Amino acid sequence: xxxxxxxxxNINMLGIREPAVYGTATYADxxxxxxxxxxxxxxxxEIYQSNHEGDLVDKIQAAYGxxxxxxxxxxxxxxxxxxxxxxxxxxxxxxxxxxxxxVSKREEFRQISFVRAYCRATIAxxxxxxxxxxxxxxxxxxxx
Ligand code: DQA
Numbered sequence: 001x002x003x004x005x006x007x008x009x010n011i012n013m014l015g016i017r018e019p020a021v022y023g024t025a026t027y028a029d030x031x032x033x034x035x036x037x038x039x040x041x042x043x044x045x046e047i048y049q050s051n052h053e054g055d056l057v058d059k060i061q062a063a064y065g066x067x068x069x070x071x072x073x074x075x076x077x078x079x080x081x082x083x084x085x086x087x088x089x090x091x092x093x094x095x096x097x098x099x100x101x102x103v104s105k106r107e108e109f110r111q112i113s114f115v116r117a118y119c120r121a122t123i124a125x126x127x128x129x130x131x132x133x134x135x136x137x138x139x140x141x142x143x144x
Pocket of ligand 1: 009010011073074075076077078098099100101102103110
């Protein structure tokens with residue numbers, strides 16, 4: 001089984017950006033957590049981060065036919081991107097949406113998520129653990 005973990009803009013700044021919201025652990029720490037969890041689950045994982053919407057669309061398209069599940073934190077593109085929603089629908093790969101912070105308790109403009117319409121589940125406000133929970137959901141679905 002192969003999972004793709006996608007992160008959108010500014011997630012590479014974890015540890016530096018708004019620590020009161022996102023914590024002090026870094027993007028490298030997040031990648032280590034994801035890789036360790038993939039080992040525990042016995043699945044292959046690819047991790048990708050981009051600050052550019054089109055790069056994320058390209059990565060989703062490239063997953064077609066070779067990836068069993070996608071974990072996506074589209075970051076700010078959550079609230080703006082029909083292109084990411086369309087790309088996920090195009091490839092038809094089971095996907096779980098993750099947010100480190102609890103977006104439901106934040107600004108009005110963060111209340112909309114375009115990708116949510118396609119995703120199996122949304123995990124928000126669980127910090128980095130949201131990523132491993134999403135991986136568990138996708139691994140369980142693939143085994144079912
Ligand atoms: C985020 C929440 C988004 O609203 C924000 O733009 C991000 C990160 C989160 O993980 O909590 O960049 O997706």
